[in-house]
Amino acid sequence: MFLKTEALDAGYGFLQILRDVNICLEEGEFSCLLGPNGTGKTTTLKTIAGLIKPMKGKVIFNGQEIGGLAGNKVVQKGVVYVSEALNLFTNMSVHDNLLMGAFTVKDHEKIKKRLDYVYDLFQRLKQRHGQLAGTMSGGERKMLAIARGLMSYPKVILVDEPSFGLSPQMTDVVFDALDVLNREQNLTVLVVEQNATKTLEATKNGYVMENGVIVMSGASKDLLADEGIQKTYLGL
Ligand SMILES: Nc1ncnc2c1ncn2[C@@H]1O[C@H](COP(=O)(O)OP(=O)(O)OP(=O)(O)O)[C@@H](O)[C@H]1O
Numbered sequence: 001m002f003l004k005t006e007a008l009d010a011g012y013g014f015l016q017i018l019r020d021v022n023i024c025l026e027e028g029e030f031s032c033l034l035g036p037n038g039t040g041k042t043t044t045l046k047t048i049a050g051l052i053k054p055m056k057g058k059v060i061f062n063g064q065e066i067g068g069l070a071g072n073k074v075v076q077k078g079v080v081y082v083s084e085a086l087n088l089f090t091n092m093s094v095h096d097n098l099l100m101g102a103f104t105v106k107d108h109e110k111i112k113k114r115l116d117y118v119y120d121l122f123q124r125l126k127q128r129h130g131q132l133a134g135t136m137s138g139g140e141r142k143m144l145a146i147a148r149g150l151m152s153y154p155k156v157i158l159v160d161e162p163s164f165g166l167s168p169q170m171t172d173v174v175f176d177a178l179d180v181l182n183r184e185q186n187l188t189v190l191v192v193e194q195n196a197t198k199t200l201e202a203t204k205n206g207y208v209m210e211n212g213v214i215v216m217s218g219a220s221k222d223l224l225a226d227e228g229i230q231k232t233y234l235g236l
């Protein structure tokens, strides 16, 4: 397994949120984590990304334990988290935000190549490269946050709610970009989403979390067909 959590418990201070979370992704897999609000999805991604220390259990990436490493070390290893809060540098240009994302890359040629790649993937960012990040639209900021995450040449990208606040068209743009990255770069992608139908259609496997526990997992197409999932998440 390329990325996995093993019996992971995590939370905030004494407050335990995650209980015995086991998530596994193969290299190049595009999968998702679904579940109601406040259930621990963001907590899961943040724990994998080194922003929260596990209380118990492990996070293993490429055969190495990364649980408890600092966030910047996890980025160096190749795992990037794109937060739902999109904490961009709002007073800096699109271009400078992208350069900040390349903080682990020392080779200027590599940075230039990657800039070309993300500008090609998100033409809108190329057109707006000089604009302050804080003045970009919600959809554009989402693109910028993903693009910034890509600047460090990650192997895994953890994307928290890519469709949140976006129109269906903009959601398609963002999902298409994740799909391209997954296929062209063999990038391993784990998305957290509320939009269950689109996400299950776009991904290979899915995990469903409730109250900090994984209550169901399997092939996304099977989850889509599951009656319980349809009732709870798909409004069918
Ligand atoms: N910094 C924090 N300190 C204390 N509790 C927190 C903190 N961050 C999150 N929580 C709590 O942890 C629980 C899980 O939150 P989390 O953000 O992981 O949920 P989520 O599944 O991502 O929800 P949503 O779909 O609303 O984004 C919630 O009850 C939340 O209030």
Ligand SMILES: [Mg+2]
Pocket: 041, 042, 043, 084, 160
């Ligand atoms: Mg969340």
